[in-house]
Amino acid sequence: MDGDARVERHVGWRGDSALVAEARRPLRRRVARLLQVDGLPATVGLPSERRIAAGVDPRIFHTYPLLFHTVFPDVSLAQLRALSVSGSHLFDYVLTLDEVLDRPASCSGGSLLLGSVLQREALHGLYALLPPASPFWGHFDRYFEHFCQAVLREEARHRGLVQPYSRGELELVYSGKSAIAKACLAALAVLGGDERPLPRLEASHDSYYVAFQLADDLADWQIDYARGHYSYPLTVAFVRAGWQGWVESGDRPSVPEVAELLARQDVVEEVRALALGYLDRAEGAVDRITDGSWHAAIRTTRERIGGPALCLGPPARQSEAAAAPVDAPAAPVGWRGDPRTLATPIAPSWRPWLDARRVPRAPGQALLAVQFRALDEAGPARTTGEAVCQVGLAIAASRRAFPQQDLAKHLGVSAAELDWFDQHGPWLDGLLALGLDEPAEPWHPGHPGTSGTSGRSGTVPGWVPPAVGRYLGHRLVARCAPEHPPGAAPTLDALLRDHRAHSMT
Missing domain, CATH: 1.10.600.10 (Farnesyl Diphosphate Synthase)
Incomplete structure (x- = not known):
């Protein structure tokens, strides 16, 4: 009973x-x-x-x-x-x-x-x-x-x-x-x-x-x-x-x-x-x-x-197999890119809000060389979440090599764009949540269907800087960096897990 x-x-x-x-x-x-x-x-x-x-x-x-x-x-x-x-x-x-x-x-x-x-x-x-x-x-x-x-x-x-x-x-x-x-x-x-x-x-x-x-x-x-x-x-x-x-x-x-x-x-x-x-x-x-x-x-x-579960260690990590999306693309995408893309990943769901008229600013050749070298060593990415993290780690590498350069130059954005990114965290979190597990693609100017949302007065041009993927990667890595000793780069799994922890607590 x-x-x-x-x-x-x-x-x-x-x-x-x-x-x-x-x-x-x-x-x-x-x-x-x-x-x-x-x-x-x-x-x-x-x-x-x-x-x-x-x-x-x-x-x-x-x-x-x-x-x-x-x-x-x-x-x-x-x-x-x-x-x-x-x-x-x-x-x-x-x-x-x-x-x-x-x-x-x-x-x-x-x-x-x-x-x-x-x-x-x-x-x-x-x-x-x-x-x-x-x-x-x-x-x-x-x-x-x-x-x-x-x-x-x-x-x-x-x-x-x-x-x-x-x-x-x-x-x-x-x-x-x-x-x-x-x-x-x-x-x-x-x-x-x-x-x-x-x-x-x-x-x-x-x-x-x-x-x-x-x-x-x-x-x-x-x-x-x-x-x-x-x-x-x-x-x-x-x-x-x-x-x-x-x-x-x-x-x-x-x-x-x-x-x-x-x-x-x-x-x-x-x-x-x-x-x-x-x-x-x-x-x-x-x-x-x-x-x-x-x-x-x-x-x-x-x-x-x-119980024994209460300890000082970090939360239990989800295995990569369990964390992988069911519909992850079979063919991963590389992010070295060409001089126009500047290793700028986007998710397909972001296109309506991206401003196709804004071209990410090219960092200096020395900065790009460090970033591309880091991306070559990182290998391919299966999802937008992984691509964003890889680009963030590449940007962190160039910042370590050239700390005297402004953050905006490492990111390939203007000062106004960087300020906009800094002020609109919730929107950026929303974008990242939408595209985290989507197959990633490189942004390039004039991509068909890249920009434009359906508003009350018809199609509204997008306004979000396409370099948002680069900024998101920088933010994920910068937030996770204090938890890792100097010279020990966090893994993609750790970065994404840390993002979920910070966005939920």
């Missing part, structure tokens, strides 16, 4: 998740239409869905209120599903804010507009369930204030600076990042007509997310370090070793040096023990509340934190 009940509960969760996903579809379509210019995607999907596709998160966010339903059994199924939809939009809103705050250099108007749309949609749904006079909104304001203080404190004290965390600050910041998720607790309590369990659930929720965030920091420390975001595990190691000045200098320790320090100081076990202690607190706060899915979530996270 117990086994049957567990199976039915699992099937029910999947069914509710599918219903919520279906309810989200109109917003996804509206966002896809809204955040684009002439069909060029400004986003490759809502943040949560990108994380799910990358395996960063399970689909649990669609049905988050079900974790606490056993505590508030009088809340109807219709109310639960409506709350799940609004909560999922709220979750995406917070993830969008995270992206803007974590990567301000790549922040665009599209990111800010997406956040506005998601916030409006979430609040619209919540107001339909809980009118303005409801006591829910007092709780919501309190959670939002906690979230704001956590974000601002972390930004001010731990981004770019190595400052020790007090225990109080650790709890405020790490629980505050997920404070808005407590809105579902208050909503269930108000809708169910019983706010008595709310303080204990809030305390459990806060302790749980301190533990959860500590585990995430161990798993993502390389990304945090690359962004100058000094999490608790990194800060403990740097302060204990007296590395504050070195880390804050213009010549920071390399990633292998930081990994060695973390291992030498046994930071993993220390932070693991701290996280398990917070899970004990999370469990103790609800020990008198009916056992249910929230208790199961705590136990599952305990297994994850206590």
Whole structure:
């Protein structure tokens, strides 16, 4: 009987998740239409869905209120599903804010507009369930204030600076990042007509997310370090070793040096023990509340934190055979090119947005010679993703050989084109996502059907510089370079894996 009940509960969760996903579809379509210019995607999907596709998160966010339903059994199924939809939009809103705050250099108007749309949609749904006079909104304001203080404190004290965390600050910041998720607790309590369990659930929720965030920091420390975001595990190691000045200098320790320090100081076990202690607190706060899915979530996270998978190494690499697209071309393409193409790869799906009138500027002969030599050694590429990475590695080689030359000259672009590329990261991510696994082809002037999108007033000339493939390759390599010791070039697989990690987290 117990086994049957567990199976039915699992099937029910999947069914509710599918219903919520279906309810989200109109917003996804509206966002896809809204955040684009002439069909060029400004986003490759809502943040949560990108994380799910990358395996960063399970689909649990669609049905988050079900974790606490056993505590508030009088809340109807219709109310639960409506709350799940609004909560999922709220979750995406917070993830969008995270992206803007974590990567301000790549922040665009599209990111800010997406956040506005998601916030409006979430609040619209919540107001339909809980009118303005409801006591829910007092709780919501309190959670939002906690979230704001956590974000601002972390930004001010731990981004770019190595400052020790007090225990109080650790709890405020790490629980505050997920404070808005407590809105579902208050909503269930108000809708169910019983706010008595709310303080204990809030305390459990806060302790749980301190533990959860500590585990995430161990798993993502390389990304945090690359962004100058000094999490608790990194800060403990740097302060204990007296590395504050070195880390804050213009010549920071390399990633292998930081990994060695973390291992030498046994930071993993220390932070693991701290996280398990917070899970004990999370469990103790609800020990008198009916056992249910929230208790199961705590136990599952305990297994994850206590298991051997939590370590300092990089994420498990997908094998090349598993990562290869099913329809990869049989005949790979070389990228040495001729003087007109300048080793400029494009994907077929990019053509409508490329400006055929713009000819990539030829780097000097010395720069080209280094780039072509690197491309000859690299061999052929099967996909646009591989071609872009190979060109990026060739550009990195010429930059090492001629560091005095401006980046624009290595890329073969004008200063204005380089500025445009730097300012439109989301569009570039959208282009790369469209063509990542497509067969690559070299760009050349006057290619039939290269340019032009169908707009409201007919065909709109493309405007994206064709050298976008060269810039994307440079960006992938430059972002991955800090994780590799000098002289050790990353593999194509590592570059593409790193791109997926950065675009999903």
